[in-house]
Amino acid sequence: MTTIPEVVEDIILRSPFLVEAISEDIINYSALARKIKPEIEEKLYKDVQMGAIVMALKRLKPKLMTQHLEKDILEYIRSMGEIIVRSDLIDYAYKNSTTLVPKQQKLLSLIQEQKDIFHASSKGVYETNIVTSKxxxxxxxxxxxxxELLSKIEDLASVTMRTPTSYKKDVPGVFYYILRRLAWENINVVEIISTKHEFSLIVDKSSVNTTFNMLHNLKS
Incomplete structure (x- = not known):
């Protein structure tokens, strides 16, 4: 039988913003309980008391991101390398075909001597994505x-960080933490490109300064 705490947890975990607000103690539990009460009653097929919802919300907090985990994430981010910004990028998405790979090889042979170019590609099940200098x-x-060109997005920029190569401890939630902060700033991430020891966020060029400042502040 589904319980009130189970339904409350399911509702809260659907929203990263609510998760952060509860974990940071910056939310009014009574107001939130009133907001989610209709959905809880609909799922449980019965009337639910406000007090039971508020209690479930308060008991949920320890299961969310703890202060210790956030401390580990920030320590990991501060140990990352320099932040590199590249502007004037274009994002292409092509439908996969039998002729696409040879053309990628031709492109790579063309750019291999270009030291200042930004180039990244990834192959999915149905499409191949290429981000390159304008x-x-x-x-x-x-x-x-x-x-077959599926999409072309211009006026982009990349913000790249090197992950620490000597960090001994696995820290879950690092990318989630960064993306959550960007979402709070209303920044849309067009692409995420990563290798073993670096990752790049591809954003609209109008957002690159905000993205850089946010990452710089986290490192500081």
Missing amino acids: WMSSELEGIFSGE
Whole structure:
């Protein structure tokens, strides 16, 4: 039989913003209980007392992100390397085909001698994504002529950080913590590109300064 605490937890975990507000003690439990009461009653097929919902919310807090975990995340972020910003990027998405890989190889041979270029690609089940410097767009589009272009997003920038190579402890939630902070700033992340020891956030160029400042403040 489903209980009130189980339904409350399910509702709260659907929203990262509510999770943060509860874990940081910056939410009015009574107001939140009134807001989610109709959904709880609908799921349980019965009337539910406000006091029971408030109690469930208060008991949920220890299960959410603890202060100790947040401390570990911030320590990990502060140990990351320098923040590198690259501007004037374009994001392409092409439908996968039998001719796509040879064209990618041709593109890579063209850019391998270019030291200042930004280039990253990833292959999914149905499509291949390529993020590259704007000044390479004409060459890229020429090479991929005849392929099905699914999307093209211009006026982008990347913010890249190196993850610590000597950090001994696994710290869950690092990317979630960063993305949550960006969501609070109303920043849309177009792409996330990662390797073993670095990751890049691709954002609209109008958001790159806010993104850089947010990451710099976390490191500081």
